[in-house]
Amino acid sequence: CAHNKWETEDQDNDKPEECKVCFDNFDEALRRPRSLPCGHTFCTVCIVDMIKNSQFTCPNCRADHNTLAVTDVTQLPINYGMESLIRRLKGVSFKPAQTKAPTKPPQDGPKGISKKFRSLLQEQKNNISSLITACDEKLSQLGKYGKKVKHLKTEHNLLEDRLNGLLEQNKAAKELVEQEETSVEDMSTKGEEGKQQLQAVLECLETVNSAQEVVMAIDDADQRSVVTEDWIQKCQEQFPNVNTVHTSVKVQESIGLALEMIPTEAAATAAPLHLGDSASTIMEKFDEITTNKL
Numbered sequence: 001c002a003h004n005k006w007e008t009e010d011q012d013n014d015k016p017e018e019c020k021v022c023f024d025n026f027d028e029a030l031r032r033p034r035s036l037p038c039g040h041t042f043c044t045v046c047i048v049d050m051i052k053n054s055q056f057t058c059p060n061c062r063a064d065h066n067t068l069a070v071t072d073v074t075q076l077p078i079n080y081g082m083e084s085l086i087r088r089l090k091g092v093s094f095k096p097a098q099t100k101a102p103t104k105p106p107q108d109g110p111k112g113i114s115k116k117f118r119s120l121l122q123e124q125k126n127n128i129s130s131l132i133t134a135c136d137e138k139l140s141q142l143g144k145y146g147k148k149v150k151h152l153k154t155e156h157n158l159l160e161d162r163l164n165g166l167l168e169q170n171k172a173a174k175e176l177v178e179q180e181e182t183s184v185e186d187m188s189t190k191g192e193e194g195k196q197q198l199q200a201v202l203e204c205l206e207t208v209n210s211a212q213e214v215v216m217a218i219d220d221a222d223q224r225s226v227v228t229e230d231w232i233q234k235c236q237e238q239f240p241n242v243n244t245v246h247t248s249v250k251v252q253e254s255i256g257l258a259l260e261m262i263p264t265e266a267a268a269t270a271a272p273l274h275l276g277d278s279a280s281t282i283m284e285k286f287d288e289i290t291t292n293k294l
Helices: 044-052 080-093 115-162 167-207 211-238 242-258 282-292
Strands: 033-035 041-043
Touching: 033 044, 041 044, 080 115, 080 211, 115 167, 115 211, 115 242, 115 282, 167 211, 167 242, 242 282
Parallel strands: none
Antiparallel strands: 033 041
Protein backbone atom coordinates (compact mmCIF):
# COMPACT_ATOMS: atom_id res chain seq x y z
CA CYS A 1 0.00 0.00 0.00
CA ALA A 2 1.96 3.03 -1.24
CA HIS A 3 2.03 6.25 0.77
CA ASN A 4 0.67 9.13 -1.35
CA LYS A 5 2.31 12.51 -1.43
CA TRP A 6 -1.05 14.20 -0.91
CA GLU A 7 -1.91 12.63 2.46
CA THR A 8 -4.57 14.64 4.29
CA GLU A 9 -3.70 16.41 7.50
CA ASP A 10 -4.56 14.77 10.83
CA GLN A 11 -7.30 17.31 11.51
CA ASP A 12 -9.16 16.08 8.41
CA ASN A 13 -9.27 12.46 9.45
CA ASP A 14 -12.39 12.61 11.63
CA LYS A 15 -14.52 14.42 9.04
CA PRO A 16 -13.74 13.05 5.57
CA GLU A 17 -17.31 13.88 4.56
CA GLU A 18 -16.61 17.61 4.92
CA CYS A 19 -15.26 20.00 2.27
CA LYS A 20 -12.26 21.78 3.81
CA VAL A 21 -13.06 25.06 2.04
CA CYS A 22 -16.74 25.70 2.83
CA PHE A 23 -16.97 23.13 5.66
CA ASP A 24 -20.24 21.79 4.26
CA ASN A 25 -20.72 18.06 3.89
CA PHE A 26 -20.32 16.46 0.48
CA ASP A 27 -23.50 15.18 -1.15
CA GLU A 28 -24.46 13.45 -4.40
CA ALA A 29 -26.07 16.52 -5.93
CA LEU A 30 -24.51 20.02 -5.91
CA ARG A 31 -21.59 19.31 -3.58
CA ARG A 32 -20.20 16.12 -5.06
CA PRO A 33 -16.53 15.56 -4.14
CA ARG A 34 -14.10 16.20 -7.01
CA SER A 35 -10.35 15.64 -7.04
CA LEU A 36 -7.77 18.19 -8.12
CA PRO A 37 -4.69 16.99 -10.05
CA CYS A 38 -2.69 17.16 -6.81
CA GLY A 39 -5.06 14.61 -5.29
CA HIS A 40 -6.92 16.74 -2.75
CA THR A 41 -10.71 16.67 -2.80
CA PHE A 42 -13.18 19.54 -2.48
CA CYS A 43 -16.86 20.04 -3.23
CA THR A 44 -18.06 20.93 -6.73
CA VAL A 45 -19.39 24.34 -5.62
CA CYS A 46 -16.04 25.47 -4.21
CA ILE A 47 -14.13 24.26 -7.26
CA VAL A 48 -16.54 26.16 -9.54
CA ASP A 49 -15.74 29.33 -7.55
CA MET A 50 -12.00 28.69 -7.98
CA ILE A 51 -12.43 28.38 -11.75
CA LYS A 52 -14.61 31.51 -11.98
CA ASN A 53 -12.13 33.56 -9.95
CA SER A 54 -9.16 32.27 -11.99
CA GLN A 55 -7.51 31.19 -8.75
CA PHE A 56 -7.08 27.51 -9.45
CA THR A 57 -4.71 26.78 -6.58
CA CYS A 58 -5.21 23.90 -4.15
CA PRO A 59 -6.35 25.34 -0.79
CA ASN A 60 -4.61 22.48 0.99
CA CYS A 61 -1.15 22.03 -0.52
CA ARG A 62 -1.11 25.30 -2.55
CA ALA A 63 -0.28 23.45 -5.76
CA ASP A 64 -0.83 25.77 -8.75
CA HIS A 65 -3.16 24.24 -11.35
CA ASN A 66 -3.80 27.38 -13.42
CA THR A 67 -1.63 26.06 -16.25
CA LEU A 68 -4.13 23.26 -16.86
CA ALA A 69 -6.62 25.72 -18.38
CA VAL A 70 -9.61 24.10 -16.70
CA THR A 71 -12.76 25.96 -17.83
CA ASP A 72 -15.47 23.59 -16.64
CA VAL A 73 -15.79 21.68 -13.39
CA THR A 74 -16.76 18.52 -15.28
CA GLN A 75 -13.15 18.32 -16.49
CA LEU A 76 -12.22 17.24 -12.97
CA PRO A 77 -13.08 13.69 -11.89
CA ILE A 78 -15.63 12.88 -9.22
CA ASN A 79 -14.02 11.12 -6.27
CA TYR A 80 -16.21 8.02 -6.27
CA GLY A 81 -14.04 6.44 -3.61
CA MET A 82 -14.84 9.33 -1.26
CA GLU A 83 -18.56 9.05 -2.03
CA SER A 84 -18.46 5.32 -1.31
CA LEU A 85 -16.58 5.92 1.93
CA ILE A 86 -19.11 8.52 3.08
CA ARG A 87 -21.95 6.12 2.42
CA ARG A 88 -20.08 3.50 4.44
CA LEU A 89 -19.54 5.94 7.30
CA LYS A 90 -23.25 6.69 7.39
CA GLY A 91 -23.95 2.97 7.54
CA VAL A 92 -21.45 2.46 10.37
CA SER A 93 -23.11 5.23 12.40
CA PHE A 94 -26.41 3.35 12.53
CA LYS A 95 -25.09 -0.17 13.15
CA PRO A 96 -26.24 -1.53 16.55
CA ALA A 97 -23.54 -2.26 19.08
CA GLN A 98 -22.51 -5.88 19.40
CA THR A 99 -23.93 -7.66 22.42
CA LYS A 100 -21.25 -10.34 22.53
CA ALA A 101 -17.91 -9.63 24.08
CA PRO A 102 -15.10 -9.45 21.50
CA THR A 103 -12.83 -12.44 21.30
CA LYS A 104 -9.83 -10.13 21.49
CA PRO A 105 -9.40 -6.96 23.57
CA PRO A 106 -9.88 -3.83 21.44
CA GLN A 107 -6.69 -2.26 20.28
CA ASP A 108 -6.14 1.39 19.56
CA GLY A 109 -5.42 2.01 15.91
CA PRO A 110 -3.09 4.68 14.52
CA LYS A 111 -3.63 8.04 16.21
CA GLY A 112 -4.70 9.72 12.96
CA ILE A 113 -7.62 7.36 12.30
CA SER A 114 -11.10 7.85 13.75
CA LYS A 115 -13.30 5.18 15.33
CA LYS A 116 -15.46 5.10 12.20
CA PHE A 117 -12.44 4.32 10.05
CA ARG A 118 -11.21 1.69 12.50
CA SER A 119 -14.65 0.06 12.37
CA LEU A 120 -14.50 0.01 8.57
CA LEU A 121 -10.98 -1.38 8.64
CA GLN A 122 -11.99 -4.17 11.01
CA GLU A 123 -14.97 -5.00 8.82
CA GLN A 124 -12.72 -5.24 5.77
CA LYS A 125 -10.10 -7.29 7.63
CA ASN A 126 -12.75 -9.76 8.77
CA ASN A 127 -14.12 -10.01 5.23
CA ILE A 128 -10.70 -10.54 3.68
CA SER A 129 -9.79 -13.14 6.32
CA SER A 130 -13.01 -15.02 5.59
CA LEU A 131 -12.28 -14.95 1.87
CA ILE A 132 -8.76 -16.28 2.43
CA THR A 133 -10.23 -19.15 4.44
CA ALA A 134 -12.73 -19.81 1.66
CA CYS A 135 -9.87 -19.76 -0.88
CA ASP A 136 -7.95 -22.33 1.15
CA GLU A 137 -10.99 -24.61 1.29
CA LYS A 138 -11.65 -24.37 -2.45
CA LEU A 139 -7.95 -24.87 -3.27
CA SER A 140 -7.91 -27.96 -1.07
CA GLN A 141 -10.98 -29.30 -2.84
CA LEU A 142 -9.47 -28.53 -6.25
CA GLY A 143 -6.28 -30.34 -5.25
CA LYS A 144 -8.19 -33.47 -4.26
CA TYR A 145 -10.43 -33.28 -7.28
CA GLY A 146 -7.42 -32.73 -9.53
CA LYS A 147 -5.92 -36.00 -8.27
CA LYS A 148 -9.17 -37.79 -9.08
CA VAL A 149 -9.16 -36.31 -12.57
CA LYS A 150 -5.57 -37.42 -13.08
CA HIS A 151 -6.57 -40.91 -11.92
CA LEU A 152 -9.37 -40.96 -14.49
CA LYS A 153 -6.86 -39.99 -17.16
CA THR A 154 -4.54 -42.83 -16.08
CA GLU A 155 -7.37 -45.34 -16.31
CA HIS A 156 -8.11 -44.19 -19.82
CA ASN A 157 -4.49 -44.63 -20.82
CA LEU A 158 -4.54 -48.22 -19.55
CA LEU A 159 -7.79 -49.03 -21.34
CA GLU A 160 -6.49 -47.52 -24.54
CA ASP A 161 -3.73 -50.14 -24.66
CA ARG A 162 -6.21 -52.99 -24.15
CA LEU A 163 -9.05 -52.08 -26.47
CA ASN A 164 -8.34 -50.90 -29.98
CA GLY A 165 -11.99 -51.43 -30.95
CA LEU A 166 -13.19 -48.68 -28.59
CA LEU A 167 -10.19 -46.44 -29.05
CA GLU A 168 -12.16 -43.54 -30.52
CA GLN A 169 -14.63 -43.47 -27.63
CA ASN A 170 -11.83 -43.63 -25.13
CA LYS A 171 -9.95 -40.81 -26.84
CA ALA A 172 -13.04 -38.61 -26.83
CA ALA A 173 -13.59 -39.17 -23.12
CA LYS A 174 -9.90 -38.67 -22.44
CA GLU A 175 -9.98 -35.31 -24.22
CA LEU A 176 -12.82 -34.18 -21.99
CA VAL A 177 -10.84 -35.21 -18.91
CA GLU A 178 -7.72 -33.41 -20.16
CA GLN A 179 -9.76 -30.28 -20.72
CA GLU A 180 -11.11 -30.60 -17.20
CA GLU A 181 -7.59 -31.15 -15.88
CA THR A 182 -6.45 -27.96 -17.58
CA SER A 183 -9.46 -26.09 -16.21
CA VAL A 184 -8.66 -27.26 -12.68
CA GLU A 185 -5.02 -26.20 -13.02
CA ASP A 186 -5.97 -22.81 -14.47
CA MET A 187 -8.55 -22.19 -11.77
CA SER A 188 -6.09 -23.24 -9.06
CA THR A 189 -3.48 -20.82 -10.43
CA LYS A 190 -5.99 -17.98 -10.41
CA GLY A 191 -6.97 -18.92 -6.86
CA GLU A 192 -3.37 -18.85 -5.66
CA GLU A 193 -2.83 -15.45 -7.28
CA GLY A 194 -6.05 -14.12 -5.80
CA LYS A 195 -5.12 -15.39 -2.36
CA GLN A 196 -1.73 -13.64 -2.52
CA GLN A 197 -3.45 -10.41 -3.54
CA LEU A 198 -5.89 -10.73 -0.63
CA GLN A 199 -3.00 -11.24 1.78
CA ALA A 200 -1.35 -8.10 0.40
CA VAL A 201 -4.61 -6.18 0.84
CA LEU A 202 -4.89 -7.44 4.42
CA GLU A 203 -1.36 -6.19 5.16
CA CYS A 204 -2.27 -2.86 3.62
CA LEU A 205 -5.38 -2.55 5.79
CA GLU A 206 -3.25 -3.15 8.87
CA THR A 207 -0.68 -0.45 8.05
CA VAL A 208 -2.74 2.56 6.93
CA ASN A 209 -1.90 5.82 8.70
CA SER A 210 -4.22 8.44 7.22
CA ALA A 211 -7.76 8.96 6.01
CA GLN A 212 -6.65 9.12 2.40
CA GLU A 213 -4.82 5.81 2.74
CA VAL A 214 -7.96 4.32 4.27
CA VAL A 215 -9.99 5.42 1.23
CA MET A 216 -7.47 3.85 -1.13
CA ALA A 217 -7.06 0.68 0.95
CA ILE A 218 -10.80 0.07 1.30
CA ASP A 219 -11.38 0.70 -2.40
CA ASP A 220 -8.65 -1.81 -3.26
CA ALA A 221 -10.10 -4.29 -0.75
CA ASP A 222 -13.54 -3.95 -2.33
CA GLN A 223 -12.16 -4.64 -5.80
CA ARG A 224 -10.14 -7.67 -4.67
CA SER A 225 -13.15 -8.99 -2.73
CA VAL A 226 -15.37 -8.87 -5.81
CA VAL A 227 -12.76 -10.72 -7.88
CA THR A 228 -12.29 -13.41 -5.21
CA GLU A 229 -16.00 -13.88 -4.64
CA ASP A 230 -16.45 -14.30 -8.39
CA TRP A 231 -13.64 -16.91 -8.44
CA ILE A 232 -15.23 -18.85 -5.57
CA GLN A 233 -18.60 -18.78 -7.32
CA LYS A 234 -17.04 -20.03 -10.56
CA CYS A 235 -15.36 -22.90 -8.71
CA GLN A 236 -18.69 -23.90 -7.20
CA GLU A 237 -20.52 -23.70 -10.53
CA GLN A 238 -17.91 -25.21 -12.87
CA PHE A 239 -16.58 -28.12 -10.86
CA PRO A 240 -17.01 -30.94 -11.17
CA ASN A 241 -17.97 -30.99 -14.85
CA VAL A 242 -20.87 -33.45 -14.77
CA ASN A 243 -20.58 -34.37 -18.44
CA THR A 244 -16.84 -35.01 -18.22
CA VAL A 245 -16.90 -37.14 -15.07
CA HIS A 246 -20.02 -39.06 -16.06
CA THR A 247 -18.71 -39.76 -19.58
CA SER A 248 -15.37 -40.86 -18.16
CA VAL A 249 -16.97 -43.33 -15.75
CA LYS A 250 -19.39 -44.73 -18.31
CA VAL A 251 -16.72 -45.24 -20.98
CA GLN A 252 -14.46 -47.01 -18.50
CA GLU A 253 -17.29 -49.32 -17.48
CA SER A 254 -18.23 -50.03 -21.09
CA ILE A 255 -14.68 -50.84 -22.09
CA GLY A 256 -14.30 -53.07 -19.02
CA LEU A 257 -17.38 -55.05 -20.02
CA ALA A 258 -16.12 -55.21 -23.58
CA LEU A 259 -13.27 -57.42 -22.46
CA GLU A 260 -15.86 -60.16 -22.00
CA MET A 261 -18.45 -59.05 -24.51
CA ILE A 262 -17.76 -56.48 -27.19
CA PRO A 263 -20.90 -54.29 -27.55
CA THR A 264 -22.45 -53.77 -30.96
CA GLU A 265 -23.45 -50.20 -30.20
CA ALA A 266 -21.42 -47.23 -29.07
CA ALA A 267 -20.93 -46.74 -25.36
CA ALA A 268 -23.60 -44.67 -23.69
CA THR A 269 -23.07 -40.93 -23.76
CA ALA A 270 -23.54 -38.67 -20.80
CA ALA A 271 -27.07 -37.97 -19.66
CA PRO A 272 -28.01 -34.59 -18.20
CA LEU A 273 -27.54 -34.48 -14.45
CA HIS A 274 -28.54 -31.84 -11.93
CA LEU A 275 -26.99 -32.07 -8.52
CA GLY A 276 -29.61 -31.00 -6.01
CA ASP A 277 -27.32 -29.72 -3.28
CA SER A 278 -25.47 -26.72 -4.70
CA ALA A 279 -23.77 -26.19 -1.33
CA SER A 280 -21.91 -29.51 -1.57
CA THR A 281 -18.14 -29.42 -1.91
CA ILE A 282 -16.43 -30.32 -5.17
CA MET A 283 -15.38 -33.70 -3.80
CA GLU A 284 -18.86 -34.44 -2.40
CA LYS A 285 -20.37 -33.81 -5.81
CA PHE A 286 -17.65 -35.90 -7.45
CA ASP A 287 -18.36 -38.79 -5.07
CA GLU A 288 -22.08 -38.51 -5.77
CA ILE A 289 -21.48 -38.71 -9.51
CA THR A 290 -19.07 -41.64 -9.32
CA THR A 291 -21.10 -43.53 -6.68
CA ASN A 292 -24.45 -43.25 -8.43
CA LYS A 293 -22.83 -43.86 -11.83
CA LEU A 294 -26.11 -42.73 -13.26
